[in-house]
Amino acid sequence: MAKCADDRKEEAEKYKFTANEHFKNQRYNLAIEFYSKAIENYPDEAIYHGNRSFAYLRTECFGYALTDATKAIELDKNYVKGYYRRASAYMSLGKYKMAVKDYENVVRVRPFDKDAKLKMTECQKVVQMLLFQKAIAVDDKKSVADSINLDAMTIEDNYNGPALEDGKVTEKFVVELMEHYKEERKLHKKYAYKILLDIKVYFEQQPTLVDVSIPDDSKFTVCGDIHGQFYDLMNIFKLNGLPSTSNPYLFNGDFVDRGSFSIECIFTLFSFKLLYPDHFFMSRGNHESVTMNQMYGFEGEVRSKYTSQMGDLFTEVYNWLPLCHCLNNKVLVMHGGLFSEDSVSLDDIRKTQRNRQPPEEGIMCELLWSDPMPGTGRAVSKRGVGLQFGADITKKFLDFNNLDYIIRSHEVKDAGYEVAHAGLCITVFSAPNYCDTMGNKGAFITLRGDTMEPKYVVYAAVEHPPVKPMAYASSPLLRLFS
Template sequence: MSSVSASDHAKALEFKDKGNQYIKKQDFAKAAELYSKAIELDDSNSIFFSNRALAHLKLDNFQSSLNDCERAIELDPKNIKAYHRRGLAYVGLMNFKKAKGDLQLVLKAKPTDATANRALQVCEKFIREERFKKAIGGDDTYSSVNYCQSLRLDSYDANTDLAKYEGPILEFEQLTNEKNEPAGATVKNMTQEFISAMVNDVFLKGKNLPKKYAAAIVSHADRLFRDESTVVELSNIKTPASTISVCGDTHGQFYDVLNIFRKFGKVSSGHSYLFNGDFVDRGSWSCEVALLFYSLKIVYPHHFFLNRGNHESNNMNKIYGFEDECKYKYSQRIFEMFSQSFESLPLASLINEDYLVMHGGLPSDPQCSLQDLRNINRFAQSPKDGPFMELLWSDPQESKGLGPSQRGLGFAFGYDITEQFLRKNKLRKVFRSHEVRMGGVKFEHNGKLVTVFSAPNYCDSQGNLGGIIHVVPGRGKLGQNENDDEDLLVETFEAVEHPPVKPMAYSNGGLGF
């Protein structure tokens, strides 16, 4: 830390004030950039660091937020906002004990702070759950009943929602095991006509399916996911007139999902879709998106595919709204079924032996091969390290090599890592999602890596386009949205109107990021 001239201090305050304006506009990336300029001029001001910490929180860059909070507190041990934001950063990093300590300190100074109180309640809930798991067998051995594979349909027959339901009718088959015990369900008459009626007559009218229907759909889809490989292989080389469309995060933005199918075509034998993770959380129609996707999987098991994202996990769902939404619209048991079905989702897809698609990023181990990815046992919550976690969490960086993740999980990997992996595994490109790109799609790492994000105007605030990549052998369009591949079409789309329901409307967490 060096002495700061009066002119530099004044200029730094201008950058800080401009950053504050962008925070109000919810342009958090620009705000972080302006706070960084303020810090370059004056690195002695605690507020500059705590303000940038807030911007990083909003961008889910929890490690970077934590680092800024540490510096802010070092400069001013009485900066209560820095303690508050550090507590929230610890929540994002799943370090609930440290978060609890910071939040308790905040509440000593500001006993009526509602956000800190809610965050503390969330922390205490997580801590209790972890203690319970350890008490009955430890983190690694803890397991619960698999409700997808042991579903008993008649347990839902007495529910009043079934008697009141006036929507399209489904028929089910109760599956049993060799001991004649309930072992899940099959939907016997799922069709495209049912899906259209479910969307138009149920979801778009603000209604829910009966719990029995939701349970059967999740159980059936879970079985289909479990039968797939950890790395699913897709191809349209022999049918070049067909299309494989790759979409990124949709985050419960149901009306934008419907617009994707309206704009680019429905799923069919000639048009396959791959949604690349994070289809729940944040948006307030995550249940509708998940049930639509699972229903499409049942009707089109060989033409509709889902990769797992980092938000298809228990911890994320507790913080970012899906658990609370599911409990509000359906039940805790239905959420647990969804949670277990997320563990069945593939971690990546390989298209035409050319394009590897995963939600987050590449493994940090240079020796890791496609076959190593295929051998991952994915039927669990994501671990805290290793290729499984990195496929869900890592992000690209402009510089070479590996760097620390701003999120606190995974790594930042450079263009050399991408090129090495592609060369080793004889691939052309990597497709991934996981991050907002203002243009919807962005070619990075010398065109070898493509980020596709399909939630336009993310969280009703970012103003970004949505993107989609169509794999169409020999029918691509060079130069379209930066495209340099003759086998790809790269298109973008804007957000559509939706009912006046805010993101995370059903969330009881209220953590403020």
Template sequence: MGDAGGDGVEQQPQEELLEKANKLKEQGNKQLADGHLIQAVELYSQAIDLVPTAVFYGNRAFTYLKMENYGLAISDSDEAIRLNSDYVKAYYRRASANMVLGKYKLALKDLRQVVKTHPGDKDARLKFKACEKAAREAAFAAAIMQEEEEPLCTRVVVQDILVDPAYDGPALGEDLTVTMDFVRAMIERFRAQKLVAKRYVVAVLQQAFALLRATPSLMRLRVPADGADGKTGAFTVCGDTHGQFYDLLHIFELNGLPAPDNPYLFNGDFVDRGSFSFEVVTTLLALKVACPEAIHLTRGNHESKNMNKIYGFEGEVKHKYDAAVMTMFAEVFCWLPLCATLNDKVFIVHGGLPSTDGVTLDDTEGIDRNREPPESGLMSDLMWSDPQPFEGRSPSKRGIGMSFGPDVTKAFLDGNGLELLVRSHEVKEEGYLVEHDGRCITVFSAPNYCDQMANKAAFIRFGHDCKPQFTQYEASPHPPIRPMAYATNFSGFGM
């Protein structure tokens, strides 16, 4: 018999506990492979409760990386390294999380340790070089910003970009006006897995840049009036689309193309993860240029250079076009508005609410947004924060932004004369989730996220009373190009 614990319950032998823990770990690995990330975290946590080991913490850290909970991934990696300073994958995963957060010095420190202790690890050397390159590029970009160089979007002469004589796709006229007919033809070309000429992509980007730059950080939107034909006015809000172009087309099949009497707001994270991100964001921007009152766009945390470098959009654009086009996309992203109100009742934002009390709508409207997202402050909060079920505020599981409770939601809405918060930023099993006493809704519009999450997706329609009406839908078939096909190897480090 083993020695009884202080609570009078006989303790199990360590070998038996470890066997149970390893079975939980294997179950967690299966859930992870099947895309059930929450269940995987629960199983790894149960294993850790039985016998905390570096591997269990490392597996949970990997799962947190896939969930974009970078703060938790760093915390678990720290614990794994404390338990086993030779556990290489923990250094990799901590480096990956810090890379996403733009903390290149910390990432390099971990990778330098790996290279030093495992000099024969070719993969480690490659990752170290990639991190060094990203750090240099970030420093160079910061220096250019300080010099206030004229944006490429305003310097490129579109007419100087030649169109291949063999090009047989949709074209713009001499005045380069983007029309709805052009957009419809472009969508069909994208559906057939064909690209449009670079000249027309650049024209869309230049015009979107000018249009968005003239838009305030807070958009004050209205549900359209009822039509003369008796059609009731409605406004549609969509969440993350993450490069899932064929699911975007399904939204339009269900709900109609954007139009002045059928307006949409797409609430950030148009790109990354899905490998048709170029098609998604170019379609949305072209619709915005062709009919500005038909579609509105807010910025998500994935509309940023650092995320695009790691999660695929940069690689995709460089594969389909070139670095100059990617630079123009980055410039356009910096002018995307950060939030909106609908009928002075609904507050719409990608991430969540401020980390301090007393913030007003005027404060959000006054944000100087033409930059990459900062690590903290109001702009960061709006793009990165998440709701939590309990009251108050807590450090974010993502390592940036804050978690906010129902009391914070109530105080912000009541203080600004609003009724409802709509945000995105998190995958939900049913495509949406209503919480905080019905005053906070998360909407996510990428079904079967990354081809593995098996989640439904949803969008919301609002009438004049601003009461939400949900439409759910399943994933649509797409060509056999896997998600993350263009991502760097910093997007995760295997099991």
């Protein structure tokens, strides 16, 4: 017999209570599961959609968060938290003007809400800042790199950290740099700028899709997101050995943001790239972009440890990072995933113009943002950018391009990795206990050139100094998410 409305509401409330407990304990995926059960039982309650929206925000499913918040507002136009949630989703998606409108709605409903007024004002400042930047921008603007004068930078007598040798990265320099960073010390700005200028020149000469040859008897390691977790990066090298000509690595994007040791991570990785250019590889992730860096801490960290000018230089460097790598003509490695069209070829990727901020659609966007999903076909992205693709899409792409499987990153996985689509789509995520809250393992993949069969190494997080994730994201943008 069908349950009456009161019974359904009562059961939904029980699910909501369980979901709230999971949320409090930072088990966001379980919270989403139970909020969804509450919605299934009683879909007309705005709070259930609003709460699930908040959980989706925590798991960076900004597209789903936006949909839920909008549904909550449709159900109850006076539900203030719905506007808050939707504004946060809009901000995460870079839709700042839409976020302002939602905060204005909150202020209309609650004119004496000081927090709402503050967030509206801060959001308006962000919009004005972006408009100003757009107004002063010119197409032929001189690059930041061209404005750097290294000769004017002096090395103080009391500096006793690692030093470049004749302006070059050496093995000694990288080893000393890592030890220097472990002691929570800073690389001199002259050497930091020199590394950035040199790596920019190098990446400018690289193709959008890099072909990598792995000899039959050689090991090759693929790592996923690092997200500023320097001490976990050091643990990878402890477990798997330092990069070298005989121990090559590929780091598959999202080197920075979230974790508060992003500077240490990126200069370590760039140093290894300069030291072993043919045996150390780096792909761009969606967090190697201005919007993400403003939102999730890297911009603030660079400004705190160096200068805002260096932040602009990082942007120029990130624009030249390759978008993907093809290993032995068999395995394609990208940060995000596959495409909205079945006919995308490797040559199409090679022809993609990458020296820019990620667009909202097309090959570059999808390489950085897309995610696999169970089942078949394509679906709207849970993130609000890119798309979700099923097993049939993966199979078609691989067959069309004569590839064996793909490796991608971009998503937290409890075990550090996940094998999907009948083994054709592998996710690897190398930041354990992501943001000090997720409790996940980290993983990396090793391959041998003769078999190209993936092997997985799983590890737990290691201790780090007591600096919280996103410690440098103290701008108005961070407060918009509180």
